[in-house]
Amino acid sequence: xxxxxxxxxxxxxxxxxxxxxxxxxxxxxxxxxxxxxxxxxxxxxxxxxxxxxxxxxxxxxxxxxxxxxxxxxxxxxxxxxxxxxxxxxxxxxxxxxxxxxxxxxxxxxxxxxxxxxxxxxxxxxxxxxxxxxxxxxxxxxxxxxxxxxxxxxxxxxxxxxxxxxxxxxxxxxxxxxxxxxxxxxxxxxxxxxxxxxxxxxxxxxxxxxxxxxxxxxxxxxxxxxxxxxxxxxxxxxxxxxxxxxxxxxxx
Numbered sequence: 001x002x003x004x005x006x007x008x009x010x011x012x013x014x015x016x017x018x019x020x021x022x023x024x025x026x027x028x029x030x031x032x033x034x035x036x037x038x039x040x041x042x043x044x045x046x047x048x049x050x051x052x053x054x055x056x057x058x059x060x061x062x063x064x065x066x067x068x069x070x071x072x073x074x075x076x077x078x079x080x081x082x083x084x085x086x087x088x089x090x091x092x093x094x095x096x097x098x099x100x101x102x103x104x105x106x107x108x109x110x111x112x113x114x115x116x117x118x119x120x121x122x123x124x125x126x127x128x129x130x131x132x133x134x135x136x137x138x139x140x141x142x143x144x145x146x147x148x149x150x151x152x153x154x155x156x157x158x159x160x161x162x163x164x165x166x167x168x169x170x171x172x173x174x175x176x177x178x179x180x181x182x183x184x185x186x187x188x189x190x191x192x193x194x195x196x197x198x199x200x201x202x203x204x205x206x207x208x209x210x211x212x213x214x215x216x217x218x219x220x221x222x223x224x225x226x227x228x229x230x231x232x233x234x235x236x237x238x239x240x241x242x243x244x245x246x247x248x249x250x251x
Contacts, residue, residue, distance in 0.1 A: 029251055032057040034229055036244025039078065043199050043238040045131050048078035049087055055244070067102040067121065094130035099123060101141070118143040123155055134162040137169060151175045159194065167196040184212040185227070202235040210248060223250050 034055040040047045059072040073096035080090045101121040120142045127135040141155030152174045159169045173190035191205035210227035217224055225248040233240035 027060070027062045029060040030057070030248055031251075032059070032246055032248040034244040034246045036229075036231070036242050038242045039231075039240070041233055041238050041240040041242075042083045043202075043235055044233060044240070045080070045093070046076060046240070047081055049081050049085075050079060053078035053242075067100065070097075070099045070101075072097055092130075095128070095133075097125060097127050099125045116145050118145055118151075123157070125157060132162075135159050139169075149177045161197075163198060165196060165198060167194050169194045184221070186210050186212075186225075189229075197235065199236040199238070202233075204231075204233040206231055208246065210246070224248070225250070 032055075034057065035052070036055075037052050039051050039053040046053065054077045056075040056077075057072060059070075061068060061070045073094060076093045076095070077091060080088050080093065082088055101119075101123045104120045104122065105117075121140065123137075123139050123141055125137040125139075127133065127137070137157035137159045139155055139157030141153065143151070143153045145151060152172060154172045155170070157169045157171075159167045161167075170193045171190060173188075175186060175188040177184070177186050179185075187207070187209055189205065189207040192203070194202040206229055208227060208229045210225040212222055212225055214221050214224045225246075227246055227248075229244045229246045231240060231242040231244065
């Protein structure tokens with residue numbers, strides 16, 4: 001059986017087993033708007049004539065009987081240029097990921113507010129980009145609880161792209177709640193390492209500092225935030241360091 005077929009079968013099995021139940025509790029979603037500068041990444045094809053770009057992020061996590069599904073899609077908007085700096089006429093690009101996690105721990109353990117190891121899971125992931133990028137992944141990971149409310153999720157995947165490039169991909173995401181007097185904010189984000197790609201090893205990260213402004217609008221706490229996100233990318237031919245302002249609505 002070809003690897004691609006195996007990955008698809010495992011993926012569909014995972015989606016079936018972890019499918020969310022109607023009215024599932026714990027589902028979360030957010031919409032976020034970014035605007036930033038210094039976008040000159042020719043490898044990710046995120047280079048614009050003005051080096052400015054706006055982004056809309058839609059993100060959702062839905063728990064199921066023995067796992068969860070997470071999905072996000074980013075819409076990038078700008079006057080995109082090719083590797084020679086010539087405008088392509090494109091003004092919108094899209095990238096999305098769908099991840100299914102099958103928990104190896106009990107539901108009670110996953111809901112515990114004191115356990116250091118919140119979950120251990122098998123995961124499948126689909127990556128798709130509007131410029132033709134496709135990657136299928138399968139791997140394992142864990143969710144951990146650290147000091148001061150720190151939450152981390154770390155995964156290691158085997159990744160295969162349409163270009164027949166096999167690689168390992170490691171991802172860690174984190175969330176750390178912070179308070180200064182009556183002001184609540186958070187330090188969060190994710191970092192990826194890919195062992196091999198068309199440009200060699202690839203490292204990217206998106207750290208975020210977000211301030212909770214919900215009380216200013218009499219909205220539910222944690223539902224409205226403003227802050228900064230820094231898009232970092234390093235590989236052969238790319239050294240992206242793009243600061244952005246962000247506004248987020250969580251619901």
